[in-house]
């Protein structure tokens with residue numbers, strides 16, 4: 617769930633010829649612009665192709681490096697195969713460098729909270745543990761306040777939510793976010809697994825406060841005309 621979303625579907629750009637290439641659908645890891653472009657084959661083995669790509673956006677034009685694991689090529693290097701060979705398959709997920717920027721787009725979450733949670737995920741992906749923990753805590757506090765939390769501090773705000781807004785197990789998760797966020801704010805160490813837990817619990821809380829109520833409301837809207 618915390619994985620970046622990207623679509624990478626390699627296909628032959630042409631069948632043989634003097635400069636065969638692999639056309640790849642992908643989102644630029646720098647600017648998120650969707651690309652359909654031919655990669656330059658940087659290196660290949662019987663089981664792998666590495667491609668260099670350049671973003672076509674005129675304001676970006678930055679490079680990315682892709683690895684495509686292959687199967688079904690029966691001991692033939694990719695460049696010697698027919699482009700229409702139906703047995704040529706991508707084997708496993710593609711990897712892209714630099715790491716893509718994760719998106720968070722769950723329905724029903726208010727835009728400022730969605731945007732901040734995306735920033736927390738991007739901090740995590742880039743290895744900024746303290747940034748991820750602090751922004752994750754910020755997201756939790758904004759969401760709890762938005763849904764009616766009151767009190768002198770985040771602990772009281774979480775506890776003040778009615779059980780039909782946030783039940784006891786989810787409040788426990790919210791307190792975990794608060795505690796890890798506090799450690800990050802007070803110069804204590806925060807491990808990678810603490811950040812994973814914090815962001816996982818924050819997402820659970822956002823699901824409960826926004827995403828599930830939104831989906832239920834949409835479902836009711838969709839069903840109501842048919843029942844008449």
Ligand SMILES: [Zn+2]
Nearest residue numbers: 644647671676
């Ligand atoms: Zn770009």
